[in-house]
Structures are given as structure tokens and as C-alpha cells.
Amino acid sequence: MKAILRSLGFEKHSNYVRDYFDNTNMKSSIYMSVVVIVLEIWMIIRLTLTIIRENLQSNLKHFFEKYYSNYGILLFMACVMLFCAVRYLKGKSKRRSVILITKWVFMITCIYFGIKVSLNDYAKGEQFLTFLTMELFALCLLTWRPFTAFIISGSSFLYFYSCIDKMVAINTGEVGATVATKINFFSMWLSTMMICIASYNRIRAQALKDENLHEINTYLSKLSVEDELTGIHNMFYFRNEAEKLLNYITTDKENIVFLFFDIENFKSYNEKYGFHAGNELLIKIAHMIDDAFKNSLVSRFSDDHFVVLTSYDGVQKIIGQLSGEIKKFQNEVHLELKCGAYRPHGEETDVSQACDRARFACNSIKKHYDRTWRLYDKSLEDKFHLKQYIVNNIDTAIANGYIKVYYQPIVLTENANICGLEALARWQDPNYGLLSPASFIEILEEYRQIYKLDMYIIESVCKDYRDSTDNHKPFAPVSLNFSRLDFELCDIVGYLCETVEKYNVPREFIEVEITESALTDQHEFLPNAIKKLNECGYNVWLDDFGSGYSSLNVLKDFHFDVLKIDMKFLTGFNNNEKTRPILENIVNLTKKLKMLSLTEGVETKEQFDFLCSIGCERAQGYLFSKPVPIEILREKIEKGELKMSDKYKN
Numbered sequence: 278m279k280a281i282l283r284s285l286g287f288e289k290h291s292n293y294v295r296d297y298f299d300n301t302n303m304k305s306s307i308y309m310s311v312v313v314i315v316l317e318i319w320m321i322i323r324l325t326l327t328i329i330r331e332n333l334q335s336n337l338k339h340f341f342e343k344y345y346s347n348y349g350i351l352l353f354m355a356c357v358m359l360f361c362a363v364r365y366l367k368g369k370s371k372r373r374s375v376i377l378i379t380k381w382v383f384m385i386t387c388i389y390f391g392i393k394v395s396l397n398d399y400a401k402g403e404q405f406l407t408f409l410t411m412e413l414f415a416l417c418l419l420t421w422r423p424f425t426a427f428i429i430s431g432s433s434f435l436y437f438y439s440c441i442d443k444m445v446a447i448n449t450g451e452v453g454a455t456v457a458t459k460i461n462f463f464s465m466w467l468s469t470m471m472i473c474i475a476s477y478n479r480i481r482a483q484a485l486k487d488e489n490l491h492e493i494n495t496y497l498s499k500l501s502v503e504d505e506l507t508g509i510h511n512m513f514y515f516r517n518e519a520e521k522l523l524n525y526i527t528t529d530k531e532n533i534v535f536l537f538f539d540i541e542n543f544k545s546y547n548e549k550y551g552f553h554a555g556n557e558l559l560i561k562i563a564h565m566i567d568d569a570f571k572n573s574l575v576s577r578f579s580d581d582h583f584v585v586l587t588s589y590d591g592v593q594k595i596i597g598q599l600s601g602e603i604k605k606f607q608n609e610v611h612l613e614l615k616c617g618a619y620r621p622h623g624e625e626t627d628v629s630q631a632c633d634r635a636r637f638a639c640n641s642i643k644k645h646y647d648r649t650w651r652l653y654d655k656s657l658e659d660k661f662h663l664k665q666y667i668v669n670n671i672d673t674a675i676a677n678g679y680i681k682v683y684y685q686p687i688v689l690t691e692n693a694n695i696c697g698l699e700a701l702a703r704w705q706d707p708n709y710g711l712l713s714p715a716s717f718i719e720i721l722e723e724y725r726q727i728y729k730l731d732m733y734i735i736e737s738v739c740k741d742y743r744d745s746t747d748n749h750k751p752f753a754p755v756s757l758n759f760s761r762l763d764f765e766l767c768d769i770v771g772y773l774c775e776t777v778e779k780y781n782v783p784r785e786f787i788e789v790e791i792t793e794s795a796l797t798d799q800h801e802f803l804p805n806a807i808k809k810l811n812e813c814g815y816n817v818w819l820d821d822f823g824s825g826y827s828s829l830n831v832l833k834d835f836h837f838d839v840l841k842i843d844m845k846f847l848t849g850f851n852n853n854e855k856t857r858p859i860l861e862n863i864v865n866l867t868k869k870l871k872m873l874s875l876t877e878g879v880e881t882k883e884q885f886d887f888l889c890s891i892g893c894e895r896a897q898g899y900l901f902s903k904p905v906p907i908e909i910l911r912e913k914i915e916k917g918e919l920k921m922s923d924k925y926k927n
């Protein structure tokens with residue numbers, strides 16, 4: 278029932294469908310009015326020529342009343358319709374009321390004209406073709422809802438029929454329509470109605486289909502410029518628009534600035550309050566940034582990273598205010614806004630590079646709690662180049678042997694003898710000199726290249742073991758630093774097993790250090806990897822204990838053989854009275870959890886004595902030795918500066 282009512286036009290149209298009908302009607306109106314205009318002009322010319330040829334000028338009043346006036350009215354209406362339809366389709370006027378009135382007036386004029394002319398001619402011989410043509414024009418070319426069409430055609434057919442039913446046919450002299458005419462007339466009306474209904478439903482179906490497509494397209498195009506979570510612009514939109522802008526501004530480029538925002542500790546906020554709360558916070562921050570930089574390009578690149586292109590004047594003040602507002606959101610998690618700024622100059626049009634530099638400036642002030650913003654300058658430029666150099670040259674560095682393993686001894690507190698060595702990477706570069714891990718580990722992690730380095734270190738350590746053993750030189754179990762990403766980017770455990778086998782290294786000579794922060798990311802594969810390492814017979818150590826937020830959880834969820842207490846505990850050894858009891862408690866805890874404790878960063882005899890007194894089993898630090906190449910380590914042992922545990926003397 279509903280479907281029938283719908284197909285008869287008893288339904289509410291959406292704006293899109295309504296506009297679709299209006300559009301279709303305006304297009305049909307153009308065809309109709311052009312045909313009508315041509316026809317009427319032709320009729321007017323033909324009638325005038327007939328009047329002149331047959332010398333009928335004396336009857337001009339009669340012709341005017343009967344023909345010229347009708348032709349004129351229709352011609353005028355067709356011109357008005359044409360004018361309105363063209364304006365509508367060109368988008369110059371979209372006023373519905375105007376086009377509705379014009380359409381109705383035009384339709385009524387057409388039908389009126391059809392009836393009038395047919396009635397004039399009917400007397401001459403049952404002529405109603407003009408009526409029919411006009412009816413078809415007005416009802417079938419234009420699309421009406423079926424019930425509207427029913428009213429229009431019903432009343433016009435009835436009116437026309439009642440008129441001809443009273444008339445006398447000239448050729449036969451009979452009054453009224455014949456039975457055949459009545460039947461023909463009725464079937465004509467029925468066909469007109471059928472065509473109306475069919476045309477309405479065809480166009481309606483098309484309109485609905487188009488509406489769907491339109492909705493999908495709108496959704497997709499919104500997605501392509503809008504960030505789904507926050508509703509502000511996304512990276513693609515930003516890049517496109519920023520590029521246009523950079524190309525457009527030829528002078529005064531120094532006046533614009535790229536800003537890269539990062540919310541420090543956002544990860545911890547997510548961990549503490551959950552993703553939902555994290556997302557809500559991101560939405561708030563996104564709108565705060567958007568509001569703060571009116572008339573600028575504001576976008577979210579990813580996670581908690583926002584990029585803005587704006588004018589340089591007053592930018593520092595806005596960043597200061599934003600930073601203050603963001604601090605208000607923190608309760609237990611310390612949140613801080615960090616902003617890196619880059620001012621393009623000269624011919625620069627590379628948006629990606631500008632964003633990269635702003636991001637680089639932003640990263641350079643991470644963990645500097647007193648700084649909110651940093652402008653990309655010469656010193657950062659040098660670091661930026663180094664970063665590019667590192668990413669581009671890691672393969673060459675490995676192939677050419679620029680990467681070296683340095684060993685730092687780990688000693689037993691009971692006798693200060695070496696019981697282990699930590700393998701630490703160094704990059705001896707022909708251009709940059711000796712690079713410490715601080716300058717390349719993070720970059721390699723960022724570019725997901727770190728596994729190359731760690732695989733190389735595994736192989737180098739195994740080779741050093743083989744060489745020491747074959748040549749009866751001292752060597753101790755080596756602890757390797759694995760990055761969290763190693764487990765993600767390659768089968769590091771598989772590779773370790775293969776290499777150890779290849780160089781015939783006993784498994785107890787290899788230990789794996791996993792830094793605490795790696796375990797707070799809640800990755801599924803890490804627990805599995807730790808399990809696999811244990812199963813293969815390797816000891817796993819927890820590195821940098823106490824440097825992150827979830828130290829104790831990590832101890833609850835995973836098993837480690839050794840706990841490496843982060844060196845930051847020793848930095849306050851002399852002036853912070855809490856350091857000692859904290860260290861003592863950690864050491865006690867490790868004993869209870871059946872782990873060994875190792876304190877890193879031991880630099881003074883006093884620190885070492887304290888560690889001995891609280892029962893910490895192992896220590897590592899400059900007091901014994903800095904990380905050194907294997908040859909130096911051997912020399913130190915030979916000279917007696919360092920003593921190897923009896924177990925590992927070879």
C-alpha cells in the first residue's frame with residue numbers, strides 16, 4: 278500500500294530529490310518553450326501571409342481575437358519560461374517560488390491554448406490534435422506528481438470534453454461528440470495519465486539513485502579533506518592548500534611560519550584514562566588550536582600532531598596561551614604542549630620539507646620541561662642534515678664497517694670483577710667522526726631501520742666471542758640492546774639463534790636487554806618474543822628500570838633475570854636523601870622477585886660502596902670503565918686495570 282501511494286506521488290521528497298525534479302522540469306521547459314516559440318512565430322507569420330494573400334485585412338479584429346491573441350500569449354509565456362529556466366540552470370536564480378509559478382502559469386497557458394485552438398478548429402472538423410499536443414507537452418514533458426497530473430489532466434479533459442459535447446460538427450452537422458470520439462477521448466486521457474505516472478516514477482528512481490551517489494561522494498570528499506576524529510582539516514588538505522599558498526606568495530615568505538604541535542605525554546594520558554578519553558581530549562585540543570589560529574591553515578597530521586600554517590607576527594603569544602590552556606587538562610598526567618616552528622624563505626615551495634623541519638624543531642625540545650617552542654635555526658639545520666645523513670647512510674656504514682661495537686664492563690659488587698659486558702654501538706664516520714648512539718638510535722627507530730643495526734651488532738658480538746675464544750683471550754657474557762621495533766620489523770630472535778649457532782656461541786654468553794618503555798606500549802608480540810627468548814635459553818634483562826611510568830606493572834607481567842636500575846637514581850645520590858632508601862627498596866624487591874639487580878651509571882667509589890652495602894649484586898659505570906673497543910678492553914685487563922671473573926678468563 279505504502280509503495281502504491283509512494284508511486285502515486287504521496288510522499289515527502291528530500292531536498293535533493295525535490296531539486297532533482299526541479300532541474301529536470303527546467304530542462305524540459307527549455308525544449309518545450311523553444312519548440313513553442315518556433316511554432317508560434319511560424320503560425321503568426323503563416324497567418325499574416327494568408328491575411329495579406331487573401332486580402333482579409335478588414336477582418337483583422339476577428340483574427341486578433343481568435344488567433345493572434347492566443348499565439349501572442351503563448352509566445353510570451355514561452356519566452357518567460359525560457360528565460361526563467363535558463364537562469365535557473367545557470368544557477369543565477371534558484372528561487373523555487375519563481376520557477377514554480379512560472380511552470381504552473383506556462384502549463385496552464387499551454388493547456389488553455391490547446392483547448393482554445395482546438396475548439397476554434399473543432400467546428401471545422403473534429404480537430405483536437407492541438408489540444409492533445411499541448412496536453413502532452415504540459416503533462417508528460419514536465420514531471421508532475423501523479424495526483425497533481427490527475428487533477429490537471431482530469432479537469433482540462435473534462436472541460437474540453439464538455440465544450441465539444443455541446444458543439445456542432447461542421448462536416449456532419451451533428452450535435453455533440455460521437456461514441457467513437459468519446460471512447461478515443463477517454464483512452465487518450467488514460468494514456469496521458471499512464472505516461473505521467475511512468476515518467477514520474479522513472480525520474481524519481483533516478484533521483485533516489487543519484488541522491489545515494491551524491492551522499493557517498495559527499496562523504497568521500499569530506500573524508501579526503503577532513504580529519505575523521507576531530508573534524509578539522511587533515512594532512513592531505515593541508516599539504517595541497519599549503520603548496521598552493523607557497524606558490525602564490527612570491528615575496529614576504531619570511532612572514533609565514535609552519536608550526537608543528539605535539540602534546541608531550543599524551544601516550545601516558547591514553548594509557549591512564551583509556552582511548553575514549555584520549556580521543557575526547559584530542560578533539561578539544563584540535564578545536565582549541567583551530568580557534569586560536571583564525572584565518573590560518575590548521576590540520577591534524579596524526580595522533581597528537583597538529584600542523585598550522587600562519588603568519589609569524591604574534592605567534593609566540595598564541596602558543597604561550599595555548600600551552601597554558603592545555604596544562605589545565607592535566608590532573609595526574611603531566612601534559613605539555615610542544616611547538617616547533619619553521620619559517621620558509623626564498624624560493625622554497627616544498628611543504629613536506631617545511632613540515633619535517635618544524636617537526637624536527639619540535640622534537641628537539643621534547644623532555645625539556647622549561648621549553649614550549651623552538652624555532653628551526655642554523656644549529657638545528659646541522660642536526661637535521663645529520664639525521665638525513667644517518668637515514669641515507671646506515672646501509673653504507675654497516676657495509677663499510679663504520680659501525681663498531683664498544684664494550685662496557687659489568688662488575689660483581691662483591692669483588693669488582695667483570696661478570697659481563699654490555700655491547701654498545703658506535704658509528705665511526707669518515708665525515709662526522711665518532712657518533713654516539715644518542716645521535717643515531719632514535720633516528721633509526723623513527724625511520725624503522727634500527728633492526729639493521731641490531732642485527733649487525735649481534736653478528737659482530739658473535740664474531741668477537743669466536744675470535745676471543747679461539748685466541749684464548751678473555752671474554753664475558755654480552756648483553757645486547759634490542760629495540761622494541763626489532764621484534765616488529767624482523768624475526769630478531771630467529772636471527773639471533775641462527776647467528777649464535779653459526780659462530781658456536783654458548784647461549785648463556787648472550788643476554789638481551791629490553792628497555793622498560795618498550796613494554797609500556799602493550800604490544801602483543803613483545804610478551805611472545807620474551808617467552809621465545811627464554812625458551813631458546815637466553816636471559817632477558819629489564820633495562821632502564823624506573824625511567825618510565827609503569828615500572829611496577831612491567832615487573833608483574835613479565836619475568837626478567839636481571840633488573841637494570843636506571844642511572845637517573847644515582848644522579849641525585851649526594852644531594853637527594855631519598856635516593857638511598859629508594860635504591861635499597863628496589864634492590865630488596867628484586868630479591869623477592871628472584872631477580873638480580875644491576876645499577877647503571879656508577880661513577881664514584883661512594884656510590885659503589887653504598888650499592889655493596891644494600892646487597893645490589895652488580896654494577897656498571899665509568900668508575901670501572903667507559904664503553905671501549907674490544908682491543909682496549911683486552912689491554913685494560915692485561916694491565917690489571919680491570920679484572921675478569923675467574924670463570925671467563927679463557
Ligand code: C2E
Pocket residue numbers: 685700701702713714715718727730731734758759760792820821844877878879880897898899900904
Ligand atoms: P643504555 O642501554 O641505557 O646504555 C647505557 C648508556 O649509559 C651508554 O650510553 C653508556 O655509555 C652510558 N653510561 C654507562 N656508564 C655510565 C656512567 O657511569 N655515567 C654516565 N653518564 N653514562 C654512563 P651509550 O653507549 O651512549 O648508549 C645510549 C643508549 O643507546 C643505550 O642506553 C641504548 O639504549 C642505546 N644503544 C646503544 N647501543 C645500542 C644498540 O646496539 N642497539 C640498540 N637498539 N640500542 C643501543
Ligand code: CA
Pocket residue numbers: 699758790820
Ligand atoms: Ca642497555
Ligand code: CA
Pocket residue numbers: 820821841843844877
Ligand atoms: Ca640503561
